[in-house]
Amino acid sequence: MPAFRDYVVRTFLAAGLAVAAVVPQPVIGQQITIVAVGDIEWSRATKPPAMYYDAAPSGRSNVLWHRGDGWIRVPYAATQDSRDVLEAALDTTLITEDAHHLRAHHYGLSFEDGQEEARYPFHGAADLLRDADIAFANLETPLSDDARWSGAFRTPSAFADALAWAGIDVVATANNHSLDAEGEGLLDTIHHLRRAGVGHAGTGRDLADARRPWIIERGGLRVAFLAYAQFVNDGGSSFATPSQSGVVPMDPLLIREDIARVRDRVDFVAVSFHWGIENSQDVHPGMRDFAHDVLDAGADAILGHHPHVPRGIEVRDGKPVVYSMGNFIFGHGHDYWMDNIAVRLHLSAEGVTRLDVLPIAGRGDALSQPYPLEGEAARTLLEDIRARSAGLGTTLRIEGNAGVIDVSR
Incomplete structure (x- = not known):
């Protein structure tokens, strides 16, 4: 049990006086919820092609x-x-x-101003995010207004305020598009997220900065988020080094060290991975082995992104691995993309007690304003996730428009 779960006395100076502050122990049986969603990108355009x-x-x-x-x-x-x-x-x-993106579907939307455009994609699912104690997503685009646009995406900085408005508390910024607006865009992203009050994990001014966890306290429980990317689009130069800004690589040595450093400071460690093959719902055995090693190193949950399609969910020793949630919001769509999932983790001082799988619309224009699926569409997706999770040794039952996984250690 982490030491802070007992009564902890911290001393600090206030007005020149030593003052003791008591951190209360979490109430037995108290729970919070974490809602995690998939990839978010809202540039709505790609850079001018050569x-x-x-x-x-x-x-x-x-x-x-x-x-x-x-x-x-x-x-x-x-x-x-x-x-x-x-x-x-x-x-x-x-x-x-840029033929790949020109073949994409670009919705044909128009807006009165930048704020309306930035908030638009959240109107269908904001309640899901706001109702959670903590809402988490993968931010698949840099936020910058004028950094050099060298990759596929660059989203106006007003989107940081829209993330906060929609109820998102923390995002993973470690992904293959983090440097689409180069180093300046990466630093702009960090600046605008912090200005808007949205936490981030997985990128920084140098490797040490990028490895820092983002810690949030809700209901007496402290949750740490760490984020890593398996690859970047430029072949590797976007990974952070001790003297260069960038993305934290999915280096198992770093991951173990980062978990060990934060483990005794928090109740729960969530690790985000940007990994796997795009547009594939299969889970490679090597991915499972990697996930198991990370759980054994002290992580409490793994939240996966990048494939753009949802995958099955595994529970190992009471710890969930969500291999991919698919997309959530995207500035364009493809006819081969599909509906996606969000997950709701019910968390107590003892860990995750239950995981809800929430179907999210993602076909056609839905990625421009996703919403929770209901009825036959929800059940069709849940049946698929149930079968894929069963192949990973996990039982999912369907209750109405949601899937439920009972988690026990």
Whole structure:
């Protein structure tokens, strides 16, 4: 039992006097709830694509992905005027280096101002977040207004205030898009989250800063959040080092040290992993082994992100592993994405007592304003998660529009 669960006396100086403050022991039987949701990205656009005009040896002009024979590609500014001129010259629609996102569905929304735009995606599920004692998500985009936009996403800083308005208390910022607005954007993100009163874990000014847990106290229980990424989009240079800002890598040595440092200071340690293969619901055996090692090192729950689709849930020795919740909010959608899940952890001083699986709409336009699913749509998703969880040795029962996993140590 952590020492702070007993009566703890802390001394500090106030007005030049030594004062003793007693931290009360959690009430037996008292519970709080943690609601965790999937990936959040609300840039609603991607950076302007690069456009090139090639003259091939045959004399036929074309737009190519690679260097033409005997001629270096000529770059055009990524403006609509340049695009119009090139398309007229080629008598075809340009295929750009951002083709993946151009094939995405972009909702066709318009807004009166930045605040309306930032708050819009939360209107369907804000009650779910606000009703929780702690609400947690993965923030899949940097928050910056003018940092250099070198990756897929960059979201206006007003979104930090929308996260707080919607009831989100803490986000994981360790993911493959953390450096989409480079180092300046990463630091802007940290600044705007702190300004808005939203906690963050997984990135920082250097490795030591990025490894710091975010600790929240609710109802006499202290919860620590740690966050790590398995990979970053630039191949590795976005990982934090002792002298460079960035993302905490999913290094098992660091993870064990970080858990050990915070374990006796809190009642509950939640670890967020940005991991796995995109658009796959399968759980690799190596992922399970890694998760088990982290639980054995002292983590109380693992909250998974990145695959963009939900996966099964495992409970090991009373500790849940949510391998992926899928998406929650995204500035674009794809026809191969599906409905997603949120989870509600019921937490006491003894650990998680129950886990609720909450189906969240994610098809079509739903990612622009997700909402809790009901009826047949909810049951269809829950049946799938129940079967996948059974394959991981976990029993999930369906109660109305939610799944329930009874957790016992």
